[in-house]
Structure formats: C-alpha cells, structure tokens
Amino acid sequence: MKSNTSRALGTLLLSLLAFSVAAEELMITNPWVRSAPPNAPALGVFMKLSNHSSDEIAVVEVRTSLEVSHAEMHRTVMTDGVMKMIPQKQIPVAAHSSTELKPGSWHIMLMQPEQVPVMGDSVHLTLVLSDGTEQMVVATVRKGEMKMDSHSHEMKMD
Ligand SMILES: [Cu+2]
Numbered sequence: 622m623k624s625n626t627s628r629a630l631g632t633l634l635l636s637l638l639a640f641s642v643a644a645e646e647l648m649i650t651n652p653w654v655r656s657a658p659p660n661a662p663a664l665g666v667f668m669k670l671s672n673h674s675s676d677e678i679a680v681v682e683v684r685t686s687l688e689v690s691h692a693e694m695h696r697t698v699m700t701d702g703v704m705k706m707i708p709q710k711q712i713p714v715a716a717h718s719s720t721e722l723k724p725g726s727w728h729i730m731l732m733q734p735e736q737v738p739v740m741g742d743s744v745h746l747t748l749v750l751s752d753g754t755e756q757m758v759v760a761t762v763r764k765g766e767m768k769m770d771s772h773s774h775e776m777k778m779d
Pocket residue numbers: 695696706728729730
C-alpha cells in the first residue's frame with residue numbers, strides 16, 4: 622500500500638535526522654467537535670493539519686481528557702456506492718502539504734462518551750505524532766452545518 626510505503630519512508634527519514642522539530646512544524650487550525658445528541662455513541666472531531674516541514678508527519682494516536690472508551694482515527698470512503706468509515710492506524714500529512722479532517726473524509730472519533738459535551742464546550746485532545754512528540758489541541762463544540770470556511774461553497778457530506 623502507498624501509505625505503508627510513505628510511512629516507512631517517513632520513519633526512515635525521521636530516524637536519520639539528528640534533530641527533529643516536527644512538532645512545531647505541524648500547524649493545527651480550526652479544531653472543532655460536531656455537536657451531538659446526549660445519547661450519541663460517538664463524536665466526530667475535525668481540524669486542518671498543515672505540515673511545514675520537509676518530512677511526512679503522521680498522527681499515530683489520539684488521546685482526550687473527555688471520558689470516552691477510546692479515540693479512533695477514521696476515513697470515510699465510498700465503497701460500491703456506500704459511504705463507509707474505515708478505522709486508520711494513522712493520519713498522514715505529507716511534507717509541505719496539509720490533510721483536512723472534515724465530515725465525509727478523514728476524522729477523529731471519540732467512542733462512547735460518558736457525557737456528550739454541549740455547544741461551546743472545549744474538548745482537550747493530545748495528538749501523538751510519528752516522531753514520538755505530542756501536540757495539544759483544544760477543539761470547540763459546534764454545529765456540523767456551520768461552514769468551516771465562509772468562502773467555501775462546496776457541499777459537505779455528513
Ligand atoms: Cu468515524
């Protein structure tokens with residue numbers, strides 16, 4: 622698989638580097654959690670990951686201070702005309718590129734929340750990166766219909 626190859630290459634490059642500043646080079650913008658009913662079995666988390674370094678960076682684990690069974694990384698893909706969420710081992714962000722976590726695409730899911738946060742709440746997340754560093758994120762709960770970019774007119778699939 623392509624992702625495995627690039628992951629192996631990324632790991633190799635990182636291990637060859639005497640010093641790595643990958644953590645500072647991954648910029649996270651617009652983190653948000655989609656508001657959900659109190660009995661929701663899972664919460665979707667979205668953000669934009671921008672890699673300003675010359676090495677691939679991958680998110681390999683997600684933790685949260687919210688009481689959940691665990692966090693998963695998902696990618697929604699079209700298979701035989703059906704939208705399916707496929708669990709992922711990592712979310713890769715190519716060198717000098719960005720990966721957008723958004724409805725209908727890459728996203729993080731917080732499984733079986735003890736208490737579903739309400740609109741305006743802050744959810745603290747820790748992203749563990751492929752170089753072993755960790756990055757803190759504070760995501761705000763808001764409506765899924767809200768446009769992430771006022772200049773964007775594309776349809777957003779839920
Ligand atoms: Cu999902």
